[in-house]
Every structure is written in C-alpha cells, then in structure tokens.
C-alpha cells in the first residue's frame with residue numbers, strides 16, 4: 001500500500017451524524033452527533049474539574065454539559081437538510097471543531113511511522129452550494145495551519161450520492177440517500193446527472209415528528225419534547241407496512257401482537273401505546289408516502305405537512321409526494337435511452353432506510369427495499385431492481401475511502417471539473 005493509500009481519511013457530514021475516520025477502520029467509521037455545545041463562561045464546575053475552557057465542545061462527551069433545558073439552547077446542530085448558511089458563524093465553528101476532533105484523534109501518535117498528512121475526502125449533500133465547498137476547504141486549511149502543518153496533506157470533496165455509487169461499484173444507477181434531514185434522489189451515469197437531482201425535504205426527522213405526535217396523543221407530552229428520546233423510541237418501535245390499510249386492520253384486530261410497551265433504558269419510565277399501538281405503522285409509511293389518506297386527519301389537526309422542495313427552473317416538488325413518484329420524476333429528466341438502465345439499479349442508502357422487521361410480524365412489516373419494489377409495481381413499472389446498501393448509514397463514508405484510493409495523486413482540484421486534490425503542502 002502506498003503512503004497515499006494508507007493515509008486516506010473520509011468525512012461524511014450528515015444532518016444528525018458526522019461519520020469519519022481513516023481507511024484502516026474498514027467498513028465502519030466512527031460516528032458522533034453533528035453538533036456542538038457553546039458553554040456559558042461562568043461554568044465554575046468545569047474549572048474545578050480542571051478541564052480547559054473551550055468556546056465550543058464537540059464529540060462523544062457533549063452530553064456531560066447538558067444539565068438543564070436551557071443548555072439545549074446552547075447546543076447547535078449546524079446543518080439543515082445537509083446545508084449550512086454562508087454567514088452562520090456558529091455552525092461553521094462547530095463543523096471546524098468536529099473536523100479537527102476527528103483528524104487529531106486519528107493522527108498517528110508515534111513519530112516512528114512515516115506520515116505526511118492525511119488525504120482527506122469529504123462528502124457533502126448533492127445540493128450543497130459552491131460556497132460550502134470553499135468553506136470546507138478553508139476549514140481544513142486552517143486546521144492544518146493551527147495544528148502545526150503536518151496533519152493534512154490534501155483535500156477533496158465529493159457529493160454524497162456519488163460516494164454511495166462508488167462504494168457499490170455502480171456506474172449507472174439511481175442513488176436514494178435518505179438521512180435525518182433530507183433525501184437526495186440522484187441519477188448517476190458515470191458522473192452525477194446534475195439536472196436530474198432532486199433534494200427532497202424529507203428525512204428521519206419527519207419520522208420523528210410523526211412519532212412525537214403519536215406520543216403526545218397517547219399522553220406522553222414530556223417525552224415527546226425530547227428529540228433524543230423520540231429518535232430512540234422511533235428506531236425501536238417504528239414499522240414500515242407492506243400495505244398500510246391491511247397492516248392497520250390486522251393490528252386493530254390483534255392488538256396484543258402489535259402492542260408497544262417500551263421501557264426507557266435505565267429508568268422506571270414505560271411507554272404503553274395500548275390499543276393505539278397500530279399507529280407504529282404510520283411512522284415508516286410517512287417516510288415513503290406522506291400523501292396517504294390516513295395522514296389527512298393529522299394535517300387537519302395542525303400537524304405540519306412536509307415542506308415543498310423548490311429546485312432551479314421554478315419547479316416545485318410537493319412535500320407530500322410519494323418516494324416512488326419522486327424517483328420517477330427524477331429519472332424522467334434523463335435521456336430516454338438511459339431511463340430503463342437507471343431503473344435496473346436503484347440503491348437505497350442512509351439511516352432512514354433501516355426499518356427493521358421484528359420476528360413474528362413478517363406478514364405485515366417489510367424492509368425499505370421491498371417497500372420501494374412494491375410501490376413501483378403498483379405504478380405498473382415491473383423489472384425495477386432495488387438494492388439496499390450493505391451498511392446504509394456508513395455507505396457514504398465507505399465511498400469516500402474508495403474514491404480516495406482511485407483518485408490519482410497528481411490530479412489537482414479544478415473548480416470546473418470539481419475533481420482532484422487540493423494540496424496543502
């Protein structure tokens with residue numbers, strides 16, 4: 001392995017999770033919340049405990065600072081739908097410190113090892129504007145200077161869906177990357193087909209919103225306010241129905257089989273949805289088809305409808321569009337000759353596709369892959385091939401590593417080609 005190959009380091013900036021680490025981690029990167037805490041200066045305790053005072057705290061230890069509800073206000077999640085506003089200083093500060101946290105943590109500690117700095121491959125959302133690329137380059141440059149000029153050798157940036165395609169060795173495909181904040185629908189034929197990208201405003205955070213509503217309706221108002229709890233609860237009990245109407249009917253007929261009784265780990269708190277346990281099917285369905293009839297009563301009660309997506313060319317994608325309809329819409333923007341080829345390889349990636357099928361519920365609950373296939377069949381499109389990424393939450397990171405291996409060392413970053421290494425030394 002060349003020195004360059006051994007020094008590849010990947011970064012996937014997600015709305016809820018930052019995945020990072022060097023090539024030798026193999027299939028699984030390190031993962032922390034993409035957030036930072038800005039301590040108020042008067043925290044006497046941190047001084048007593050001998051910790052150095054920092055403007056922003058990131059990484060695994062952030063929870064130690066969250067003492068009160070007020071502290072949550074000092075907690076910044078820098079990204080919305082994968083994007084950071086240009087002038088959002090605090091958000092960029094968080095990104096910088098998270099980036100530094102990862103790189104320093106994984107830099108070789110001994111001087112015996114030959115190391116000339118990491119070859120960093122960062123992945124951003126497909127819809128990330130150009131200034132985000134510039135900022136990400138700047139952030140790395142600054143970190144390298146501040147850390148003595150030996151941490152980073154070169155940097156490159158790729159769109160997340162392209163990373164997914166690369167990690168699956170797919171040349172012609174449609175990547176559906178669904179994370180916490182957004183779902184990017186990206187047809188790829190050698191490169192990203194830019195005019196066909198649809199960055200849908202929908203992600204795991206919307207499944208969280210449905211989950212919170214269900215909790216509120218069942219009388220767990222306080223728990224519904226705690227985002228972290230809602231996420232955990234959703235991942236534990238949320239289900240994706242093969243057919244929503246049939247699933248709900250069955251669950252109402254056999255309430256005990258579908259009953260949600262959830263004990264909050266390490267506490268005495270228990271959530272029991274009792275006769276309303278059928279609602280767990282709404283959580284998964286909402287991600288795939290928020291336009292389903294069943295949700296209209298939610299919207300009437302003031303539950304916010306998923307937001308429309310505006311894309312260039314004055315096109316509006318309605319927020320409640322079904323996932324399959326939006327894939328069809330995206331593919332239809334590609335040359336007709338290419339379209340059948342694209343339908344032969346649809347790759348699902350991102351944590352928002354990790355719906356589980358609990359034992360004993362296989363007759364009604366399904367995985368994301370099967371769901372999409374069924375939805376296509378309903379639209380009369382047969383022969384569509386759908387596959388799920390091997391590790392849905394890690395596939396972008398895995399792709400950054402593979403991309404770094406393939407990108408020759410002497411290709412220099414160009415703003416026209418959006419490809420190549422930006423050398424820092």
Ligand SMILES: Nc1ncnc2c1ncn2[C@@H]1O[C@H](COP(=O)(O)OP(=O)(O)OP(=O)(O)O)[C@@H](O)[C@H]1O
Nearest residue numbers: 014015016017179180181182204350351352354355
């Ligand atoms: N088993 C599961 N069932 C349902 N949802 C899950 C499961 N595991 C993780 N998720 C959801 O996946 C989302 C996180 O996925 P991911 O890490 O891909 O997002 P991200 O990269 O942070 O966000 P984005 O790509 O939108 O910027 C969260 O909403 C999380 O709750």
Ligand SMILES: [Mg+2]
Nearest residue numbers: 013014015179
């Ligand atoms: Mg992501």
